[in-house]
Amino acid sequence: MKKFIYLLPFIALTIFSCGDDDAVGDLELNFVATYDGQPVATDGTFYDYQNDQKIQFENIRFFIAEIELENNDGSSTSLSEVELINLSGKDAVTAAEGESVSFEEIKGGDYKSITFHIGLSERLNNLKPADIEATSPLQDGTYWSGWGSFIFSTVEGKADLDNDGIAEHNMVYHIGGNQSVRPKTFAGEVEIKNNKTTTLNFEIDLKDMFMGNGQPFDIEKFSAIHTETDVMEDLADRMTEAFNRN
Protein backbone atom coordinates (compact mmCIF):
# COMPACT_ATOMS: atom_id res chain seq x y z
CA MET A 1 0.00 0.00 0.00
CA LYS A 2 2.81 2.39 0.87
CA LYS A 3 4.52 1.64 -2.43
CA PHE A 4 1.28 2.29 -4.24
CA ILE A 5 1.20 5.78 -2.86
CA TYR A 6 4.30 6.65 -4.88
CA LEU A 7 2.40 5.77 -8.04
CA LEU A 8 -0.39 8.18 -7.21
CA PRO A 9 1.21 11.22 -8.80
CA PHE A 10 1.60 9.36 -12.08
CA ILE A 11 -1.94 8.07 -12.01
CA ALA A 12 -3.07 11.62 -11.32
CA LEU A 13 -1.03 12.78 -14.29
CA THR A 14 -2.80 10.47 -16.68
CA ILE A 15 -6.22 11.35 -15.35
CA PHE A 16 -5.69 15.14 -15.34
CA SER A 17 -4.11 15.17 -18.76
CA CYS A 18 -4.69 18.47 -20.62
CA GLY A 19 -6.23 17.33 -23.91
CA ASP A 20 -9.82 16.30 -24.19
CA ASP A 21 -10.59 12.62 -23.94
CA ASP A 22 -11.50 12.06 -27.59
CA ALA A 23 -9.01 10.07 -29.60
CA VAL A 24 -7.42 11.96 -32.47
CA GLY A 25 -4.96 10.88 -35.14
CA ASP A 26 -3.27 12.23 -38.24
CA LEU A 27 -3.94 11.36 -41.84
CA GLU A 28 -1.42 11.51 -44.63
CA LEU A 29 -2.32 11.26 -48.30
CA ASN A 30 0.52 10.18 -50.54
CA PHE A 31 0.48 10.63 -54.32
CA VAL A 32 2.72 8.87 -56.81
CA ALA A 33 2.59 9.24 -60.59
CA THR A 34 3.22 5.91 -62.31
CA TYR A 35 3.43 4.55 -65.82
CA ASP A 36 2.25 0.99 -66.05
CA GLY A 37 2.85 0.72 -62.31
CA GLN A 38 6.40 2.15 -62.39
CA PRO A 39 6.99 5.52 -60.65
CA VAL A 40 7.37 8.31 -63.21
CA ALA A 41 10.70 10.14 -63.11
CA THR A 42 10.51 13.59 -64.74
CA ASP A 43 14.17 13.47 -65.70
CA GLY A 44 14.07 12.52 -69.36
CA THR A 45 13.24 8.84 -68.78
CA PHE A 46 11.26 7.44 -71.71
CA TYR A 47 8.07 5.41 -71.29
CA ASP A 48 6.45 3.23 -73.98
CA TYR A 49 3.54 4.78 -75.80
CA GLN A 50 2.34 2.86 -78.85
CA ASN A 51 4.02 1.46 -82.00
CA ASP A 52 7.54 1.84 -80.58
CA GLN A 53 6.86 5.48 -79.82
CA LYS A 54 8.04 6.86 -76.50
CA ILE A 55 6.97 9.63 -74.17
CA GLN A 56 8.64 11.47 -71.30
CA PHE A 57 7.28 13.84 -68.66
CA GLU A 58 8.53 17.22 -67.46
CA ASN A 59 5.77 18.69 -65.26
CA ILE A 60 2.95 16.87 -63.46
CA ARG A 61 0.88 19.05 -61.16
CA PHE A 62 -2.73 19.15 -60.05
CA PHE A 63 -5.15 20.55 -57.52
CA ILE A 64 -7.38 18.38 -55.41
CA ALA A 65 -10.22 20.09 -53.58
CA GLU A 66 -13.00 19.60 -51.01
CA ILE A 67 -11.17 16.70 -49.41
CA GLU A 68 -13.49 14.85 -47.02
CA LEU A 69 -13.76 11.63 -45.11
CA GLU A 70 -17.18 10.05 -45.31
CA ASN A 71 -18.55 8.85 -42.00
CA ASN A 72 -20.49 5.62 -41.74
CA ASP A 73 -23.65 7.54 -40.88
CA GLY A 74 -23.56 9.37 -44.19
CA SER A 75 -22.19 12.65 -42.82
CA SER A 76 -18.71 13.79 -43.67
CA THR A 77 -15.60 15.24 -42.02
CA SER A 78 -13.87 17.95 -43.96
CA LEU A 79 -10.07 17.73 -44.17
CA SER A 80 -9.06 20.53 -46.49
CA GLU A 81 -10.46 22.94 -49.02
CA VAL A 82 -7.65 22.62 -51.52
CA GLU A 83 -4.15 21.19 -51.95
CA LEU A 84 -1.65 21.48 -54.81
CA ILE A 85 0.21 18.28 -55.58
CA ASN A 86 3.41 18.75 -57.58
CA LEU A 87 5.03 15.57 -58.88
CA SER A 88 7.62 17.36 -61.05
CA GLY A 89 11.37 17.40 -60.36
CA LYS A 90 11.53 13.67 -59.57
CA ASP A 91 14.25 11.13 -60.24
CA ALA A 92 13.67 7.38 -59.94
CA VAL A 93 14.04 7.45 -56.14
CA THR A 94 12.02 10.55 -55.32
CA ALA A 95 9.38 9.55 -57.88
CA ALA A 96 8.64 6.43 -55.84
CA GLU A 97 8.33 8.57 -52.70
CA GLY A 98 5.86 10.88 -54.38
CA GLU A 99 4.39 13.84 -52.52
CA SER A 100 2.26 13.90 -49.40
CA VAL A 101 -0.18 16.20 -47.67
CA SER A 102 -1.03 15.71 -44.00
CA PHE A 103 -4.00 16.56 -41.85
CA GLU A 104 -3.67 16.66 -38.09
CA GLU A 105 -5.95 15.85 -35.18
CA ILE A 106 -8.75 14.13 -37.00
CA LYS A 107 -11.37 12.50 -34.81
CA GLY A 108 -10.44 8.86 -34.32
CA GLY A 109 -12.58 6.03 -35.63
CA ASP A 110 -13.56 4.25 -38.80
CA TYR A 111 -14.61 6.11 -41.90
CA LYS A 112 -16.28 4.63 -44.92
CA SER A 113 -14.30 6.28 -47.70
CA ILE A 114 -12.42 9.38 -48.77
CA THR A 115 -13.57 11.76 -51.45
CA PHE A 116 -12.14 14.77 -53.27
CA HIS A 117 -12.45 16.73 -56.47
CA ILE A 118 -9.70 16.23 -59.04
CA GLY A 119 -9.49 19.88 -60.03
CA LEU A 120 -11.29 22.72 -58.29
CA SER A 121 -14.90 22.85 -57.20
CA GLU A 122 -16.90 25.60 -58.87
CA ARG A 123 -16.97 27.50 -55.58
CA LEU A 124 -13.16 27.72 -55.48
CA ASN A 125 -12.64 28.15 -59.19
CA ASN A 126 -14.95 31.14 -59.29
CA LEU A 127 -12.56 32.99 -56.99
CA LYS A 128 -9.78 35.13 -58.41
CA PRO A 129 -6.22 35.31 -57.03
CA ALA A 130 -6.88 38.89 -55.89
CA ASP A 131 -9.67 37.65 -53.60
CA ILE A 132 -7.79 34.73 -52.05
CA GLU A 133 -5.56 34.90 -49.00
CA ALA A 134 -1.84 34.89 -49.70
CA THR A 135 -1.22 31.60 -47.88
CA SER A 136 -3.70 29.55 -49.95
CA PRO A 137 -2.26 26.78 -52.16
CA LEU A 138 -4.33 28.37 -54.94
CA GLN A 139 -1.75 31.18 -55.00
CA ASP A 140 0.89 28.66 -56.11
CA GLY A 141 -1.18 27.66 -59.11
CA THR A 142 -1.69 29.45 -62.41
CA TYR A 143 -4.77 31.53 -63.04
CA TRP A 144 -5.84 31.65 -66.62
CA SER A 145 -7.62 35.01 -66.94
CA GLY A 146 -8.71 34.22 -70.52
CA TRP A 147 -10.68 31.22 -69.28
CA GLY A 148 -11.71 32.74 -65.94
CA SER A 149 -10.31 29.57 -64.40
CA PHE A 150 -7.33 28.20 -62.61
CA ILE A 151 -5.33 25.51 -64.38
CA PHE A 152 -6.50 22.43 -62.48
CA SER A 153 -4.01 19.95 -63.83
CA THR A 154 -0.86 20.24 -65.87
CA VAL A 155 0.82 17.37 -67.65
CA GLU A 156 3.72 18.51 -69.82
CA GLY A 157 6.34 16.46 -71.56
CA LYS A 158 7.69 15.41 -74.91
CA ALA A 159 7.38 12.44 -77.23
CA ASP A 160 9.68 10.62 -79.62
CA LEU A 161 7.27 9.69 -82.39
CA ASP A 162 9.78 8.56 -85.04
CA ASN A 163 11.79 6.39 -82.68
CA ASP A 164 15.11 8.16 -83.25
CA GLY A 165 15.85 8.68 -79.54
CA ILE A 166 15.03 12.41 -79.70
CA ALA A 167 11.84 13.74 -78.14
CA GLU A 168 10.90 16.30 -80.76
CA HIS A 169 7.15 16.38 -80.21
CA ASN A 170 5.79 18.60 -77.43
CA MET A 171 2.95 17.55 -75.14
CA VAL A 172 1.29 20.37 -73.22
CA TYR A 173 -1.93 19.39 -71.54
CA HIS A 174 -3.64 21.91 -69.30
CA ILE A 175 -7.01 21.04 -67.81
CA GLY A 176 -9.28 23.70 -66.36
CA GLY A 177 -12.70 25.35 -66.48
CA ASN A 178 -15.69 24.42 -64.34
CA GLN A 179 -16.76 21.69 -66.78
CA SER A 180 -13.49 19.79 -66.17
CA VAL A 181 -13.65 19.16 -62.43
CA ARG A 182 -14.16 15.51 -61.49
CA PRO A 183 -15.24 14.54 -57.97
CA LYS A 184 -14.12 11.02 -57.12
CA THR A 185 -14.87 8.82 -54.12
CA PHE A 186 -12.28 6.26 -53.15
CA ALA A 187 -14.10 3.47 -51.36
CA GLY A 188 -12.53 1.48 -48.58
CA GLU A 189 -12.33 1.90 -44.84
CA VAL A 190 -10.12 4.62 -43.40
CA GLU A 191 -9.18 4.00 -39.79
CA ILE A 192 -7.91 6.92 -37.72
CA LYS A 193 -6.16 5.69 -34.57
CA ASN A 194 -5.32 7.70 -31.48
CA ASN A 195 -1.94 9.46 -31.77
CA LYS A 196 -1.09 7.51 -34.92
CA THR A 197 -0.66 8.57 -38.52
CA THR A 198 -2.71 6.71 -41.09
CA THR A 199 -1.36 6.87 -44.65
CA LEU A 200 -3.50 6.45 -47.74
CA ASN A 201 -1.66 5.86 -51.01
CA PHE A 202 -2.88 7.18 -54.32
CA GLU A 203 -1.48 6.40 -57.71
CA ILE A 204 -2.05 8.25 -60.96
CA ASP A 205 -1.11 5.88 -63.74
CA LEU A 206 -0.26 7.97 -66.78
CA LYS A 207 -0.31 4.92 -69.01
CA ASP A 208 -3.97 4.53 -68.13
CA MET A 209 -4.40 8.21 -68.89
CA PHE A 210 -2.75 8.15 -72.30
CA MET A 211 -3.47 4.57 -73.40
CA GLY A 212 -6.62 3.90 -71.36
CA ASN A 213 -9.38 1.52 -72.47
CA GLY A 214 -7.46 0.43 -75.54
CA GLN A 215 -8.08 3.91 -76.92
CA PRO A 216 -4.83 5.85 -76.93
CA PHE A 217 -5.06 9.59 -76.58
CA ASP A 218 -3.83 11.02 -79.88
CA ILE A 219 -0.75 12.95 -78.77
CA GLU A 220 0.34 13.44 -82.35
CA LYS A 221 -2.85 15.25 -83.28
CA PHE A 222 -3.23 17.07 -79.97
CA SER A 223 0.15 18.47 -79.03
CA ALA A 224 -1.14 21.27 -76.85
CA ILE A 225 -4.53 21.44 -75.22
CA HIS A 226 -5.55 24.57 -73.47
CA THR A 227 -8.68 25.73 -75.23
CA GLU A 228 -10.43 22.79 -76.90
CA THR A 229 -12.98 21.94 -74.22
CA ASP A 230 -14.13 18.55 -75.56
CA VAL A 231 -10.58 17.21 -75.76
CA MET A 232 -9.89 18.70 -72.36
CA GLU A 233 -12.91 16.98 -70.88
CA ASP A 234 -11.78 13.70 -72.41
CA LEU A 235 -8.40 14.19 -70.73
CA ALA A 236 -10.08 15.05 -67.42
CA ASP A 237 -12.07 11.80 -67.64
CA ARG A 238 -8.94 9.84 -68.47
CA MET A 239 -7.03 11.38 -65.59
CA THR A 240 -9.87 10.54 -63.20
CA GLU A 241 -9.88 6.93 -64.41
CA ALA A 242 -6.11 6.80 -63.91
CA PHE A 243 -6.42 8.04 -60.31
CA ASN A 244 -6.64 5.14 -57.83
CA ARG A 245 -6.25 4.38 -54.17
CA ASN A 246 -4.01 1.43 -53.44
Next chain:
Amino acid sequence: MNRINKISFFVLVAIVALFCDSCKPDEVDPPPPTIGDLEGINYSPTPYELPRLIDFPPMLIPEDNPMTQEGVQLGRMLFFDPILSIDSSMSCSSCHLAEKAFADGQRFSRGVQGGITDRSSMAIMNVGFKRHGLFWDGRSATLEDQALLPVEDEIELHEDWPNVVEKFKRHPDYPTKFRAAFGITDKSEITKELAGKAIAQFERTMIVGAGSRYYEIFVLNEDLPSDEEQNGFLMFTDGARGSLPDAQCFHCHAAPLFTDRDFRNNGLDSVADVADFKDYGRGRVTNFANDNGKFAAPTLWNIELTAPYMHDGRFQTLEEVIDHYASGGHWSPNRDPLMDSISLDAEQKAELVSFLKTLTDTSFINNPDFQSPF
Protein backbone atom coordinates in the same frame (compact mmCIF):
# COMPACT_ATOMS: atom_id res chain seq x y z
CA MET B 1 -0.24 11.41 8.21
CA ASN B 2 2.96 9.61 8.71
CA ARG B 3 6.15 11.00 7.25
CA ILE B 4 6.14 9.00 4.05
CA ASN B 5 2.55 9.78 3.34
CA LYS B 6 3.22 13.46 3.90
CA ILE B 7 6.06 13.45 1.44
CA SER B 8 3.98 11.58 -1.08
CA PHE B 9 1.19 14.06 -0.66
CA PHE B 10 3.45 17.01 -1.32
CA VAL B 11 4.99 15.32 -4.30
CA LEU B 12 1.53 14.70 -5.67
CA VAL B 13 0.39 18.26 -5.07
CA ALA B 14 3.57 19.62 -6.59
CA ILE B 15 3.32 17.51 -9.71
CA VAL B 16 -0.34 18.22 -10.23
CA ALA B 17 0.28 21.92 -9.73
CA LEU B 18 3.12 21.85 -12.19
CA PHE B 19 1.04 19.98 -14.67
CA CYS B 20 -1.95 22.28 -14.42
CA ASP B 21 0.39 25.18 -14.91
CA SER B 22 1.58 23.68 -18.15
CA CYS B 23 -2.00 23.71 -19.40
CA LYS B 24 -2.17 27.49 -19.27
CA PRO B 25 -1.26 29.32 -22.45
CA ASP B 26 2.40 30.27 -22.50
CA GLU B 27 2.97 33.44 -20.65
CA VAL B 28 5.11 36.02 -22.35
CA ASP B 29 8.12 37.02 -20.33
CA PRO B 30 7.97 40.65 -19.29
CA PRO B 31 10.19 42.75 -21.54
CA PRO B 32 13.70 43.15 -20.17
CA PRO B 33 14.21 46.43 -18.34
CA THR B 34 15.17 49.08 -20.83
CA ILE B 35 18.62 50.18 -19.96
CA GLY B 36 19.93 50.89 -23.42
CA ASP B 37 21.27 54.05 -24.91
CA LEU B 38 18.29 54.35 -27.25
CA GLU B 39 15.46 53.95 -24.79
CA GLY B 40 14.85 57.68 -24.56
CA ILE B 41 13.82 57.72 -28.21
CA ASN B 42 10.16 57.19 -28.96
CA TYR B 43 9.28 53.81 -30.53
CA SER B 44 5.85 53.81 -32.17
CA PRO B 45 6.03 52.23 -35.62
CA THR B 46 3.38 53.19 -38.16
CA PRO B 47 1.96 50.31 -40.24
CA TYR B 48 2.72 50.58 -43.96
CA GLU B 49 -0.24 49.87 -46.25
CA LEU B 50 0.88 48.37 -49.54
CA PRO B 51 -1.06 49.55 -52.60
CA ARG B 52 -3.41 46.88 -54.03
CA LEU B 53 -3.56 46.81 -57.83
CA ILE B 54 -6.63 45.35 -59.52
CA ASP B 55 -6.19 41.61 -60.24
CA PHE B 56 -2.91 41.43 -58.29
CA PRO B 57 -2.71 38.69 -55.66
CA PRO B 58 -2.15 39.73 -52.05
CA MET B 59 1.50 39.76 -51.04
CA LEU B 60 2.71 37.22 -48.49
CA ILE B 61 4.35 39.20 -45.67
CA PRO B 62 6.39 37.16 -43.17
CA GLU B 63 4.82 37.32 -39.72
CA ASP B 64 8.13 38.26 -38.13
CA ASN B 65 8.66 41.23 -40.43
CA PRO B 66 5.50 43.34 -40.61
CA MET B 67 5.64 46.37 -42.90
CA THR B 68 6.15 49.71 -41.17
CA GLN B 69 6.88 53.21 -42.45
CA GLU B 70 10.01 53.28 -40.31
CA GLY B 71 11.22 49.88 -41.57
CA VAL B 72 10.71 50.87 -45.20
CA GLN B 73 12.51 54.18 -44.65
CA LEU B 74 15.49 52.42 -43.06
CA GLY B 75 15.53 49.82 -45.85
CA ARG B 76 15.61 52.53 -48.46
CA MET B 77 18.60 54.19 -46.78
CA LEU B 78 20.46 50.89 -46.61
CA PHE B 79 19.68 50.11 -50.25
CA PHE B 80 21.29 53.35 -51.42
CA ASP B 81 24.12 53.57 -48.88
CA PRO B 82 27.67 52.60 -49.94
CA ILE B 83 28.37 51.90 -46.26
CA LEU B 84 27.52 48.28 -47.20
CA SER B 85 30.65 47.91 -49.37
CA ILE B 86 34.25 47.34 -48.38
CA ASP B 87 35.53 50.72 -49.60
CA SER B 88 32.29 52.73 -49.42
CA SER B 89 32.21 52.96 -53.20
CA MET B 90 29.13 50.87 -54.05
CA SER B 91 25.65 50.17 -52.79
CA CYS B 92 22.84 47.90 -53.88
CA SER B 93 21.72 50.72 -56.15
CA SER B 94 25.00 50.58 -58.09
CA CYS B 95 23.73 47.44 -59.86
CA HIS B 96 20.03 48.19 -59.41
CA LEU B 97 19.42 51.62 -60.94
CA ALA B 98 16.05 53.35 -60.80
CA GLU B 99 16.21 54.49 -64.44
CA LYS B 100 16.75 50.87 -65.55
CA ALA B 101 13.79 49.65 -63.46
CA PHE B 102 16.39 48.56 -60.90
CA ALA B 103 18.45 46.43 -63.28
CA ASP B 104 21.71 48.00 -64.53
CA GLY B 105 21.76 47.91 -68.30
CA GLN B 106 24.90 45.78 -68.38
CA ARG B 107 25.41 42.26 -69.63
CA PHE B 108 27.27 41.47 -66.44
CA SER B 109 27.78 43.82 -63.51
CA ARG B 110 31.07 45.17 -62.24
CA GLY B 111 31.56 44.73 -58.49
CA VAL B 112 33.40 46.76 -55.92
CA GLN B 113 36.93 45.70 -56.86
CA GLY B 114 36.41 45.34 -60.58
CA GLY B 115 35.25 41.72 -60.57
CA ILE B 116 32.47 40.75 -62.94
CA THR B 117 29.30 38.92 -61.84
CA ASP B 118 28.58 35.67 -63.66
CA ARG B 119 24.96 36.62 -64.41
CA SER B 120 23.13 39.73 -65.48
CA SER B 121 21.60 41.94 -62.79
CA MET B 122 17.86 41.49 -62.22
CA ALA B 123 15.27 44.23 -62.20
CA ILE B 124 13.82 44.64 -58.71
CA MET B 125 10.09 44.96 -59.35
CA ASN B 126 7.21 43.09 -57.74
CA VAL B 127 9.80 40.91 -55.98
CA GLY B 128 7.49 40.71 -52.95
CA PHE B 129 5.16 38.53 -55.04
CA LYS B 130 7.80 35.89 -55.77
CA ARG B 131 7.03 32.54 -54.13
CA HIS B 132 9.73 30.18 -55.33
CA GLY B 133 12.89 32.01 -54.40
CA LEU B 134 14.95 34.97 -55.52
CA PHE B 135 17.75 35.19 -58.14
CA TRP B 136 17.80 33.64 -61.62
CA ASP B 137 18.04 30.21 -59.97
CA GLY B 138 15.79 30.80 -56.93
CA ARG B 139 18.60 30.06 -54.47
CA SER B 140 17.44 32.57 -51.82
CA ALA B 141 14.18 31.64 -50.16
CA THR B 142 13.23 35.08 -48.86
CA LEU B 143 14.03 38.72 -49.51
CA GLU B 144 15.34 38.88 -45.93
CA ASP B 145 17.93 36.17 -46.72
CA GLN B 146 18.71 37.53 -50.17
CA ALA B 147 19.55 41.00 -48.85
CA LEU B 148 22.41 39.60 -46.75
CA LEU B 149 24.26 37.97 -49.65
CA PRO B 150 25.57 40.85 -51.81
CA VAL B 151 27.44 42.36 -48.83
CA GLU B 152 29.73 39.37 -48.38
CA ASP B 153 29.77 38.34 -52.04
CA GLU B 154 33.41 38.60 -53.10
CA ILE B 155 32.56 40.10 -56.45
CA GLU B 156 29.70 42.35 -55.39
CA LEU B 157 30.30 44.38 -52.19
CA HIS B 158 33.05 42.23 -50.64
CA GLU B 159 32.53 43.44 -47.08
CA ASP B 160 31.97 41.55 -43.77
CA TRP B 161 28.70 41.88 -41.92
CA PRO B 162 30.31 42.29 -38.47
CA ASN B 163 32.19 45.23 -39.94
CA VAL B 164 29.07 46.76 -41.46
CA VAL B 165 27.22 46.37 -38.16
CA GLU B 166 30.08 48.22 -36.41
CA LYS B 167 29.76 51.00 -38.98
CA PHE B 168 26.02 51.22 -38.23
CA LYS B 169 26.70 51.51 -34.50
CA ARG B 170 29.15 54.38 -35.00
CA HIS B 171 26.87 56.15 -37.49
CA PRO B 172 25.09 59.34 -36.43
CA ASP B 173 21.65 58.23 -37.76
CA TYR B 174 21.45 54.46 -38.04
CA PRO B 175 21.07 53.57 -34.33
CA THR B 176 18.03 55.87 -34.10
CA LYS B 177 16.59 54.49 -37.35
CA PHE B 178 16.98 50.89 -36.16
CA ARG B 179 15.28 51.89 -32.90
CA ALA B 180 12.39 53.51 -34.79
CA ALA B 181 11.96 50.51 -37.07
CA PHE B 182 12.50 47.59 -34.71
CA GLY B 183 12.30 48.94 -31.16
CA ILE B 184 15.82 48.00 -30.13
CA THR B 185 16.82 49.66 -26.87
CA ASP B 186 20.55 49.75 -27.34
CA LYS B 187 22.73 50.03 -30.42
CA SER B 188 24.44 46.79 -29.44
CA GLU B 189 21.21 45.11 -30.58
CA ILE B 190 21.74 46.12 -34.23
CA THR B 191 22.21 42.97 -36.33
CA LYS B 192 22.59 42.06 -39.97
CA GLU B 193 19.24 40.27 -39.74
CA LEU B 194 17.51 43.55 -38.85
CA ALA B 195 19.26 45.22 -41.79
CA GLY B 196 18.00 42.39 -44.04
CA LYS B 197 14.47 42.84 -42.73
CA ALA B 198 14.53 46.57 -43.44
CA ILE B 199 15.83 46.10 -47.00
CA ALA B 200 13.18 43.43 -47.60
CA GLN B 201 10.46 45.81 -46.41
CA PHE B 202 11.67 48.49 -48.83
CA GLU B 203 11.77 45.99 -51.72
CA ARG B 204 8.19 44.85 -50.98
CA THR B 205 7.00 48.41 -51.66
CA MET B 206 8.48 48.30 -55.18
CA ILE B 207 5.23 47.37 -56.90
CA VAL B 208 4.99 48.10 -60.60
CA GLY B 209 2.12 48.26 -63.07
CA ALA B 210 -0.43 50.91 -62.14
CA GLY B 211 1.19 53.60 -64.28
CA SER B 212 1.44 51.52 -67.46
CA ARG B 213 -0.52 51.71 -70.70
CA TYR B 214 -1.35 48.04 -70.18
CA TYR B 215 -3.12 48.84 -66.91
CA GLU B 216 -4.96 51.76 -68.48
CA ILE B 217 -6.09 49.74 -71.52
CA PHE B 218 -6.51 46.15 -70.45
CA VAL B 219 -7.30 46.49 -66.74
CA LEU B 220 -9.09 49.82 -66.29
CA ASN B 221 -10.52 49.95 -69.84
CA GLU B 222 -9.84 53.67 -69.90
CA ASP B 223 -8.13 53.72 -73.27
CA LEU B 224 -8.17 51.65 -76.44
CA PRO B 225 -5.15 49.76 -77.71
CA SER B 226 -3.70 50.62 -81.12
CA ASP B 227 -4.16 47.88 -83.74
CA GLU B 228 -0.56 46.81 -83.24
CA GLU B 229 -0.91 46.65 -79.46
CA GLN B 230 -4.17 44.72 -79.74
CA ASN B 231 -2.72 42.14 -82.15
CA GLY B 232 0.36 41.78 -79.97
CA PHE B 233 -1.87 41.24 -76.95
CA LEU B 234 -3.88 38.57 -78.78
CA MET B 235 -0.77 36.68 -79.87
CA PHE B 236 0.82 36.98 -76.42
CA THR B 237 -2.29 35.58 -74.71
CA ASP B 238 -3.50 33.21 -77.45
CA GLY B 239 -6.65 35.29 -77.48
CA ALA B 240 -7.22 35.26 -81.24
CA ARG B 241 -8.08 31.54 -81.36
CA GLY B 242 -6.54 30.79 -84.71
CA SER B 243 -6.88 34.06 -86.61
CA LEU B 244 -3.40 35.07 -85.40
CA PRO B 245 -0.51 32.80 -84.37
CA ASP B 246 -0.32 31.67 -80.73
CA ALA B 247 3.01 32.99 -79.45
CA GLN B 248 2.69 30.95 -76.22
CA CYS B 249 4.21 33.77 -74.14
CA PHE B 250 1.71 33.98 -71.34
CA HIS B 251 2.07 30.39 -70.16
CA CYS B 252 5.40 31.41 -68.68
CA HIS B 253 4.76 35.15 -68.42
CA ALA B 254 1.19 35.12 -67.08
CA ALA B 255 -0.68 38.32 -66.17
CA PRO B 256 -0.87 40.19 -63.86
CA LEU B 257 2.73 39.59 -62.74
CA PHE B 258 3.87 38.55 -66.23
CA THR B 259 5.70 35.57 -64.80
CA ASP B 260 4.46 32.15 -63.70
CA ARG B 261 7.22 32.28 -61.03
CA ASP B 262 8.55 28.93 -62.26
CA PHE B 263 11.94 27.82 -63.63
CA ARG B 264 12.10 26.83 -67.28
CA ASN B 265 14.50 26.21 -70.11
CA ASN B 266 13.47 28.59 -72.90
CA GLY B 267 15.93 27.16 -75.40
CA LEU B 268 18.86 29.55 -75.13
CA ASP B 269 21.51 26.87 -75.65
CA SER B 270 21.76 23.68 -77.60
CA VAL B 271 23.26 20.79 -75.65
CA ALA B 272 23.11 17.05 -76.27
CA ASP B 273 23.21 16.24 -72.57
CA VAL B 274 21.91 18.32 -69.65
CA ALA B 275 25.35 17.97 -68.01
CA ASP B 276 26.76 20.18 -70.78
CA PHE B 277 25.02 23.46 -69.89
CA LYS B 278 27.58 26.17 -69.15
CA ASP B 279 25.46 27.62 -66.32
CA TYR B 280 23.45 24.96 -64.49
CA GLY B 281 20.99 27.59 -63.22
CA ARG B 282 18.21 25.98 -61.20
CA GLY B 283 20.07 22.65 -61.31
CA ARG B 284 22.84 24.14 -59.17
CA VAL B 285 20.26 24.69 -56.43
CA THR B 286 18.24 21.46 -56.65
CA ASN B 287 21.07 19.14 -57.76
CA PHE B 288 18.52 17.62 -60.10
CA ALA B 289 20.19 17.24 -63.49
CA ASN B 290 16.99 17.84 -65.42
CA ASP B 291 16.84 21.33 -63.83
CA ASN B 292 20.18 22.27 -65.43
CA GLY B 293 19.81 25.19 -67.80
CA LYS B 294 16.49 26.25 -66.27
CA PHE B 295 16.08 29.81 -65.04
CA ALA B 296 13.35 31.92 -63.47
CA ALA B 297 10.90 33.25 -66.02
CA PRO B 298 11.32 36.98 -65.28
CA THR B 299 8.54 39.52 -65.07
CA LEU B 300 8.00 41.48 -68.28
CA TRP B 301 6.89 44.70 -66.57
CA ASN B 302 9.11 47.55 -67.79
CA ILE B 303 10.83 45.13 -70.14
CA GLU B 304 11.53 48.02 -72.51
CA LEU B 305 13.87 49.48 -69.85
CA THR B 306 15.81 46.41 -68.73
CA ALA B 307 17.95 45.46 -71.74
CA PRO B 308 20.10 43.46 -72.23
CA TYR B 309 17.94 40.38 -71.83
CA MET B 310 18.20 36.88 -70.31
CA HIS B 311 20.35 35.65 -67.41
CA ASP B 312 23.51 36.31 -69.39
CA GLY B 313 22.31 39.46 -71.11
CA ARG B 314 22.81 37.89 -74.53
CA PHE B 315 20.07 39.81 -76.37
CA GLN B 316 20.37 43.56 -76.78
CA THR B 317 16.88 44.28 -78.09
CA LEU B 318 13.32 43.04 -77.79
CA GLU B 319 13.40 42.32 -81.53
CA GLU B 320 16.21 39.82 -80.94
CA VAL B 321 14.19 38.26 -78.12
CA ILE B 322 11.16 37.82 -80.39
CA ASP B 323 13.33 36.32 -83.14
CA HIS B 324 14.61 33.83 -80.58
CA TYR B 325 11.10 32.76 -79.60
CA ALA B 326 9.88 32.64 -83.21
CA SER B 327 12.66 30.16 -83.97
CA GLY B 328 11.57 28.00 -81.03
CA GLY B 329 15.02 28.36 -79.52
CA HIS B 330 17.66 25.66 -79.49
CA TRP B 331 16.75 22.07 -78.82
CA SER B 332 18.09 20.40 -75.71
CA PRO B 333 16.78 17.37 -73.83
CA ASN B 334 14.95 19.58 -71.33
CA ARG B 335 13.92 22.48 -73.54
CA ASP B 336 10.50 23.39 -72.24
CA PRO B 337 7.58 21.64 -73.96
CA LEU B 338 6.05 25.10 -74.40
CA MET B 339 8.91 26.12 -76.69
CA ASP B 340 8.16 25.54 -80.35
CA SER B 341 8.80 27.51 -83.51
CA ILE B 342 6.10 30.09 -84.17
CA SER B 343 5.50 31.38 -87.64
CA LEU B 344 5.47 35.12 -87.15
CA ASP B 345 5.92 37.55 -90.03
CA ALA B 346 7.83 40.82 -89.59
CA GLU B 347 4.65 42.76 -88.89
CA GLN B 348 3.50 40.32 -86.22
CA LYS B 349 6.90 40.42 -84.54
CA ALA B 350 6.66 44.23 -84.40
CA GLU B 351 3.15 43.91 -82.97
CA LEU B 352 4.41 41.71 -80.15
CA VAL B 353 7.07 44.31 -79.37
CA SER B 354 4.42 47.09 -79.30
CA PHE B 355 2.42 45.03 -76.86
CA LEU B 356 5.48 44.48 -74.63
CA LYS B 357 5.99 48.25 -74.57
CA THR B 358 2.53 48.74 -73.04
CA LEU B 359 4.10 47.19 -69.92
CA THR B 360 6.36 50.21 -69.44
CA ASP B 361 5.53 52.06 -66.23
CA THR B 362 7.65 55.19 -65.87
CA SER B 363 5.71 56.27 -62.77
CA PHE B 364 7.47 53.34 -61.08
CA ILE B 365 10.99 54.37 -62.00
CA ASN B 366 10.25 58.03 -61.20
CA ASN B 367 8.49 57.33 -57.92
CA PRO B 368 10.18 59.67 -55.41
CA ASP B 369 9.88 56.95 -52.73
CA PHE B 370 12.24 54.73 -54.71
CA GLN B 371 14.99 57.33 -55.23
CA SER B 372 18.10 57.78 -53.14
CA PRO B 373 17.38 59.50 -49.81
CA PHE B 374 20.90 60.92 -49.77
